[in-house]
Amino acid sequence: MRLLHCLLLAVCLLSPSLHPQAAEAQGDDLPLFVVPALATPPISRDSDGDGLPDLWELRGYTENGTFVNLPALGASPWHKDLFIWMDYMVKDGTSLAPSQTVIDNIKAVxxxxxxxxxxxxxxxxxHPVLKNQVSYQESLGVKxxxxxxWQAFDALKNASFDAAYARSFRYMIWANAYAQDSSxxxxxxxPSTDFIVSLGTxxxxxxxxxxxxxTFIHELGHCLSLRHGGADDTNYKPNYLSVMNYTFQMTGLFRNGQYxxxxxxxxxxxxxxxxxxxxxxxLTESLGLTGAGDVSTYGTTFWYYSGGTCQAQAVANANGAIDWNRNGAIESGVSYGLHCDEDEPAxxxxxLTAQNNWANIDYSANGLLGPAxxxxxxLQRLQEPMPEELRHELNWETYQKLRSAMIAPVP
Incomplete structure (x- = not known):
């Protein structure tokens, strides 16, 4: 069946009656085809489930007179694609744009x-496409x-981003700061289609x-429907092995003995x-993080209160017993807090539940991308209030506390 499907799509692609600009965004003005209707993928067909119709990924689409050539940009109807338009600021002669190494590493992940x-x-x-330098602003918006x-963000976006790409591209800015903070x-x-990376401070x-x-992968993760705690917003969970967890956002996960x-x-x-x-x-300390998926190469970190402040304990091996309460004995029925957050009551x-992130990605941003x-x-969706859990993203001060609190993993 897969071979038949591929052959039919190939017939559609090669048919001389199909002009690239015939694949309109809504798919309502498609011409009659010489080939049988079955050979023409309907605008609703999305074989790889990435939120982009097969027809767009084979032929591109036209929006408000602009042809968006997705196949020329590397799109495939048989392999999931994510397109990101990246603009950037320059601060005192220093570009805040990512290096090619960062872009290549994003692709590799x-x-x-x-x-x-x-x-x-x-x-x-x-496809993280580095596009235009936008006007430098010390802060997008005020405290x-x-x-x-988002008013400041949209002003820059509207001046740079071709709206024809809004059905297929997420948009972000490598900025200095927002809300006069060091976030x-x-x-x-x-989920969403817009995000900011603001590391200028x-x-x-x-x-x-x-x-x-x-930080790029973390903020994009929110756009893909991922949260600080998996399916919820409780942060610093030791069983949440993801860059969505602040513990690992900027160091990466601990695997095979290294961050x-x-x-x-x-x-x-x-x-x-x-x-x-x-x-x-x-807590059953003998189990560690075993009993579900394979964590044999992973370590983790848990956080606890001591003297009114958050302290960290890194663990080299999540696949074995973990002395959660740090008393030198492996016990059952242990009562101990493992996810210290100074913004929450002590x-x-x-x-604590976690989530297989990759299995829960929303590729269409709840319909913000695609033809529907x-x-x-x-516009109504973009004006919805920002969730509370996004109001306190990881900032420079918290990052410094995280780094100073972390110690070498114990066996």
Missing amino acids: FANAPVNNPDGRTGITI DDDASV SGLARNI FTPAGGTDWVRLG GESGHPLYFDYQRMNTPVLNENS DEKTT LSTARR
């Missing part, structure tokens, strides 16, 4: 994704005013290549397996 495709190969082809952030980045919503300005890599920032870009990963639920009121114990959503509905 997504190519390594454990997701299936009709072509039989795993992975996602991400405690979400609307001002590392921000997504517009969960970091040292060095723009962040290291590793910090840029982790991603030690030279392993593929460790800047979303969680790719299930991990067990951790009930902080009754020592509140709860049940009207322009009016898209």
Whole structure:
């Protein structure tokens, strides 16, 4: 059946009656074809499930008179694609844009994704396209005013971004800062198509290549429907092995005895397996993080309160017993808090669940991409209030606390 499908799509592609600009965004003005109707993929067909119709990925599409040539940009109807339009600022002569190394590492992380495709190969082809320098702003928006952030963002976007690409591209800016804060980045919503990486106040300005890599993947993750705690917003979970977890956003995961920032870009990963639920009121220390997916190459970090502040304990091997309460004995029925967050009440114990991130990606941003959503509905969606969990993204001060609190992993 896969071979037949490919042959039929090939007939569609080669037919002389098909002009590239015939594939309109809504698919309502398609001409009559010489080939049988079955050979012409309907605008609703999306074989690889990436939110982009097969017809667009084979022929491109036209929106408001502009032809968007997705196949020339590398799109395939049989392998998932993500397109990102990236603009950037320049601060005091220093570009805040990513280096080619960062761009290549972003591509490598997504190519390594454990997701299936009709072509039989795993992975996602991400297209982070570096486009235009935009006007430098010390801060997008002002403190405690979400609307001002996105008004400033939209002004730059509207001056640079061709709206014809809005049905197929996410849009982001490598900016200096937003809301007069040192936050590392921000997504517009969960899910969404707009996000910011704002590392201009970091040292060095723009962040290291590793910090840029982790922050880009983290903020894009929100656009793909991923959260700080997996399916919820509880942060710092030791069973959440993902760059969506602040613990690992800028260092990468701990695998095979090393953090991603030690030279392993593929460790800047979303969680790719299930991990067990951790009930902080009754922990079985002999299990560690075993009992669900394979964590044999992973370490983790848990956070606890001590003296009124958050302290970290890194663990080299998540696949064996973990002395969660740090008393030198491996016990059952242990009550101990493992996800310290100074923005939350001290020592509140709860049940920590995680998520296989790659299995839960929303490729269409809840319909913001693709042919279905009207322009009016898209504008309405973009004006929805920003979720509370995005109001306190990882900033420079918290990043410094995380780094100073972390210690060498114990066996």
